[in-house]
Each structure stands twice: as C-alpha cells, then as structure tokens.
Amino acid sequence: MLAAGLFVVVVAGVLAAVLLGLRRALAGALGPARPRVLPRTAAVLACWLALTGALAAAGALGFDTRPPRLLLLLPLPLLATMLLARSAAVGRLLDALPQAGLLYLQSMRVGVELVLWLLMLAGAVPRQMTFEGLNWDVLTGLTAPVVAYFCFTRRRWPWQVAAAWNVLGLALLLNIVTIALLSAPTPFRQFWNEPANVVVSRFPLVWLPLFIVPVAYTLHVLSLRQLWRRAATPLSAPASPRA
Numbered sequence: 001m002l003a004a005g006l007f008v009v010v011v012a013g014v015l016a017a018v019l020l021g022l023r024r025a026l027a028g029a030l031g032p033a034r035p036r037v038l039p040r041t042a043a044v045l046a047c048w049l050a051l052t053g054a055l056a057a058a059g060a061l062g063f064d065t066r067p068p069r070l071l072l073l074l075p076l077p078l079l080a081t082m083l084l085a086r087s088a089a090v091g092r093l094l095d096a097l098p099q100a101g102l103l104y105l106q107s108m109r110v111g112v113e114l115v116l117w118l119l120m121l122a123g124a125v126p127r128q129m130t131f132e133g134l135n136w137d138v139l140t141g142l143t144a145p146v147v148a149y150f151c152f153t154r155r156r157w158p159w160q161v162a163a164a165w166n167v168l169g170l171a172l173l174l175n176i177v178t179i180a181l182l183s184a185p186t187p188f189r190q191f192w193n194e195p196a197n198v199v200v201s202r203f204p205l206v207w208l209p210l211f212i213v214p215v216a217y218t219l220h221v222l223s224l225r226q227l228w229r230r231a232a233t234p235l236s237a238p239a240s241p242r243a
Contacts, residue, residue: 181197
C-alpha cells in the first residue's frame, strides 16, 4: 500500500533527524557521559520501534481486548517526555541546540497528514481523522518552517511567537489524538461512521501513536523549555556593581 510505504519513509526520516539533532547538541555539550548518549538513545528508540512493530504485526495490539493493549502502551512515551522535560542534562543539551531545529522537524506532520489522507481514500481511516474532516494538524507542519525562519534565522519575530506556536501545535495535536480515540472501537467511541480507527493498531501504522505523536509533543515541550531557559538567562545573570 502506498500510504504504508510512505509512512515507513516518514518514520525513518524522523528517526534519522532526531538522532542527527541529538548528535549536534552533544557536539556542543560537555560531560564524561557524552560519548554514550547517542548510541544508547539510538538503541532505545530502535528497540521501541522493533518491539511495538512486532507486537502490531502479530496482532497483539488490536482493539479486541478490554482495555485495548495499544492504549496501555500510550502512557509510556508520555512518561519519558515528562522525565526529559525535568532533566538537567537535557536542559544543557537544549542550550547547545539551535532553537530553529526543534521547530523545523515538526514539518514531518505534513507527511503524516498526507498518509492519513491516502488511508482515507483507501477506506482505512474515517474522514474526521484527515484534513478534509476535523484534523487541522497539517497547519502545524506547514507553518513550522515559517516560524523557525522568522523567529530564529532572520530574527524578525520575537521568541513569544514561537512559544505561542508551540502551544497551538500542542492543542492541534491533542485535537487529533482525541478524535482518533473517539473514532476507535472502544466503549467511549463517539464517531460512528465507518471505518473505525483500527489501522493504528496494525503494522506499520502503530508507529503513529507510539512514535510519531510522542516525537511531536516532545519537540513542543522541549522547544518551550528551551525558549524559557534562554529567555530567563538574562534575568539570572548577576547584577553589575553600582558605581
């Protein structure tokens, strides 16, 4: 299927971009643990993709159990994001990472929305999960390079624009995640048009809720933390002595 093949390309591209971004941040960071961070991160992500992909391919993450096993896995990436957001080491890495990088990567969401649209045309996802329905997340992907360029490359817009954009991006992401959950065959389903949202429990689309969506909200959270750290830096500098 064209959509599945395109989605695998998107996942591979996002994984490569995440690791390259981490490598760049590590190049500007100091510490004895630096050489071990990149291979360990790559190993963790590869194991997560392999495990979830294998479970989905074996049919173990379907919606035929109560609660669905897929829903039990969703909190794990969220917990990892919360830990990253509070980590002092991650803060130091963000200080070494260009601010535009975390925004440019959000352009991946254009590819994701194209995949969802192709799946709708193939009768695999309901209309409300696409930009023809109630999913406006494509706006985040389309505006990401614009905000990154004018806020951090040209520096024409203040950093508050990027902060507001991150908040809006999180809201749009929450919107489609909610729609997807309410379109799935669970007791709290609200969208009854067919097909039900079951494709996200199958290989390779299982990586949408378990990898792509976590990367998207993690980028937003880390970008907000980076903006806050750099905005607060002048305030934390010691005051010059009075004459």
